Amino acid sequence: MDTHLLNELKHISNSMFNKNYFGVFHGSISAKVALNSFIINKKESILDEVSEDDFIELTCNKEKDYRWKDASADVDIHQAIYSELLNAKYISYTMPPYATAYSLNHDIVVAKDFYGATLLDTVHIYDPKGFKDWESRAANEISNYLKNNSNHLLLIKGFGLISYDRDLTEMVKKVAILENSCRLLTLNSIN
Numbered sequence: 001m002d003t004h005l006l007n008e009l010k011h012i013s014n015s016m017f018n019k020n021y022f023g024v025f026h027g028s029i030s031a032k033v034a035l036n037s038f039i040i041n042k043k044e045s046i047l048d049e050v051s052e053d054d055f056i057e058l059t060c061n062k063e064k065d066y067r068w069k070d071a072s073a074d075v076d077i078h079q080a081i082y083s084e085l086l087n088a089k090y091i092s093y094t095m096p097p098y099a100t101a102y103s104l105n106h107d108i109v110v111a112k113d114f115y116g117a118t119l120l121d122t123v124h125i126y127d128p129k130g131f132k133d134w135e136s137r138a139a140n141e142i143s144n145y146l147k148n149n150s151n152h153l154l155l156i157k158g159f160g161l162i163s164y165d166r167d168l169t170e171m172v173k174k175v176a177i178l179e180n181s182c183r184l185l186t187l188n189s190i191n
Helices: 003-018 066-070 075-084 097-105 114-119 134-147 168-190
Strands: 028-034 037-041 055-059 090-094 123-126 153-156 160-165
Touching: 003 028, 003 037, 003 168, 028 075, 037 075, 055 066, 075 090, 075 134, 075 160, 090 168, 097 153, 097 160, 097 168, 114 168, 123 134, 134 153, 134 160, 153 168, 160 168
Parallel strands: 123 153
Antiparallel strands: 028 037, 028 090, 037 055, 090 160, 153 160
């Protein structure tokens, strides 16, 4: 695996963990390395101090080999997005606390702060309509939604945030701006 790319992912993963966007055993980050392959964190990885051994490279073939069982629980979501969106180079699944909490009682995020209002589009909150069968539906519904919308962020009610971009820093910046905007909207609603 590409050492420079892994170092970038390790650095970003640590930063996102420190911001509480990743939990101890939830969250995922991946990077496309070729037309039909990507690297993603393993399912048992704690994303604050990842090493090269915490990532696995997978090939997007019709048949999934034994390595897929070691990958993050979100691997099917990442694979579906890479298959549907050729411009996706990086993907993350995070659970930023303010954005996720905001999603529980709202249908849309309209940022009122400067950075959110100028750098983000309106973010519609996707309602999965229940979680009983969400794991079996998630990959298809998420990739279809992202394919049919220009926004690179998908905030899912009570589940978290799926984001993708061609640039790793841009992806993380949008996650941070959305989280900050939701935090400010929440704090403003208390007054």
